[in-house]
Amino acid sequence: MPEVTARGVRFHVQTMEPSGTGFPDPPVVVFVHGLVLDNLSSFYYTLAGPVAAAGARAVLYDLRGHGRSERTATGYGAADAVADLFALLDGLGHSGRVFLVANSFGGVVALNAALARPDRVAGLVLVEAYGPAEQAGEWTEDMLNTLGKSALALEYERLADQLLEIGWRQRGRQAATADALINGTSLLDDLAAVEPVRPADLAAVACPVLAVYGEHSDVAEAGRLLLRSVPDCTLHVMAGHAHTVLREGTAELLEVVLPWLSHHTGTKVPVAAAGGAL
Amino acid sequence: MTQSSDVLGEVVGMLVEVVGEDFLLDTEIGPDTTFNDELALESIEFVALAEKLQDRYGGRVDFAAFIAGLGLDEIMNMTVGDLVRHIEARLQPAAV
CATH class of the missing domain: 3.40.50.1820 (Alpha/Beta hydrolase fold, catalytic domain)
Known part of the structure; x- marks a missing residue:
């Protein structure tokens, strides 16, 4: 690579x-x-x-x-x-x-x-x-709301694991990626601070x-x-x-x-x- | 071993490297295997596959041009056999 x-x-x-x-x-x-x-x-x-x-x-x-x-x-x-x-x-x-x-x-x-x-x-x-x-705030509001809701679902519903368990590899891995980025890094805070x-x-x-x-x-x-x-x-x-x-x-x-x-x-x-x- | 099985074997080997053996334990990859439905290949993984193909077959198979001529849906709906046939066609000596 x-x-x-x-x-x-x-x-x-x-x-x-x-x-x-x-x-x-x-x-x-x-x-x-x-x-x-x-x-x-x-x-x-x-x-x-x-x-x-x-x-x-x-x-x-x-x-x-x-x-x-x-x-x-x-x-x-x-x-x-x-x-x-x-x-x-x-x-x-x-x-x-x-x-x-x-x-x-x-x-x-x-x-x-x-x-x-x-x-x-x-x-x-x-x-x-x-x-x-x-x-x-004008441009980030909708995006941050969407990402914030996703963060909750990913963390509390173990969305990635559930998708992988039922064999949805693509969506499961995408959810795992999103979870790691949204809940595991400063991404949301950093985006909220973007002017x-x-x-x-x-x-x-x-x-x-x-x-x-x-x-x-x-x-x-x-x-x-x-x-x-x-x-x-x-x-x-x-x-x-x-x-x-x-x-x-x-x-x-x-x-x-x-x-x-x-x-x-x-x-x-x-x-x-x-x-x-x- | 025929040329066909060579190319198929090499493409399967690359797929195992890209996707990982754990996921492929239950999947027998053959010419009819689809990238999307059966291998559940993610688009970024197809990029990695294309790169391996480019390294292996180089200028004889122009994958950038091949991919540019197809939509993502067409690419993901391809079978392993479709890809192998494309490679084999490009590897044939040009008719004089």
């Missing part, structure tokens, strides 16, 4: 090289996934392959405590996630500017990374990203941003706030979709993301982006 130790933490990393030749110095596109049950596989099976096929070097990693990366007791706030990201890129030898493609909570990491290190971030693709909000990215901060985002949100998403307001506040922002709203656009709207997402990346990085635009047959 490819691993990089950054800031003393072991991270699981997968790299997809651009296919074919003619890319001596390909643009680097880094994928940042969402929370708890999410891991790099959500991008591995959707956007990363086509992005690599278009001529970029796709770098995927599991956030601290997620997927096959090390689960530490603490360090789940935005500042640590940003520091992890750049330390990991340093470890991989990617010291130049990169594009970040983020889903859900990964958007918090990506936005804060762009603000903290404008010299290292060339552009952002934010899919259903959390983070932008007018006031503290939103307010309009004044969004106005300081120096790189181009592509924001994609589902029409019926609970987070859709964050997309409108990005469009209003970020100087160079394109917003694409996916009709009929809610929060799960990455998994359920992959083909349409690629039709938007690949041309945008091509415009900003010089990668190829497939003739038929839709359908996944690239």
Whole structure:
């Protein structure tokens, strides 16, 4: 398993090289996934392959405590996630500017990374990203309520053991992972302390941003706030979709993301982006 | 031993490494075994499997491209035999 130790933490990393030749110095596109049950596989099976096929070097990693990366007791706030990201890129030898493609909570990491290190971030693709909000507490409330309820169920109903006993290996193991993260680390406390990215901060985002949100998403307001506040922002709203656009709207997402990346990085635009047959 | 059983045997060996022997004690893995229903492979485990396949078969079988051409549901609904056939097809010398 490819691993990089950054800031003393072991991270699981997968790299997809651009296919074919003619890319001596390909643009680097880094994928940042969402929370708890999410891991790099959500991008591995959707956007990363086509992005690599278009001529970029796709770098995927599991956030601290997620997927096959090390689960530490603490360090789940935005500042640590940003520091992890750049330390990991340093470890991989990617010291130049990169594009970040983020889903859900990964958007918090990506936005804060762009603000903290404008010299290292060339552009952002934010899919259903959390983070932008007018006031503290606004964006975290629903998420923390959901995670809090899950924490209780996992701890008191021994959900993981019960699922495993009846032979539901996938769900049982997912519940065990969630239990370990939610009840065994400082994740919830760290998330509660994460500040939103307010309009004044969004106005300081120096790189181009592509924001994609589902029409019926609970987070859709964050997309409108990005469009209003970020100087160079394109917003694409996916009709009929809610929060799960990455998994359920992959083909349409690629039709938007690949041309945008091509415009900003010089990668190829497939003739038929839709359908996944690239 | 035929080439077919070689590839199948190697894929089964990789699956045992990825999933763990404890879980597989009651499961006989063959060409008809499905990744999702029978092996209950998690998507992150399929990433680990793909990586082992890439290490073993390298450039002759481009798994990144193979996976990029399929949806996650299609991948997880595949059987072990589907994967073995894909590998074997790529390992055949190109027709001249």
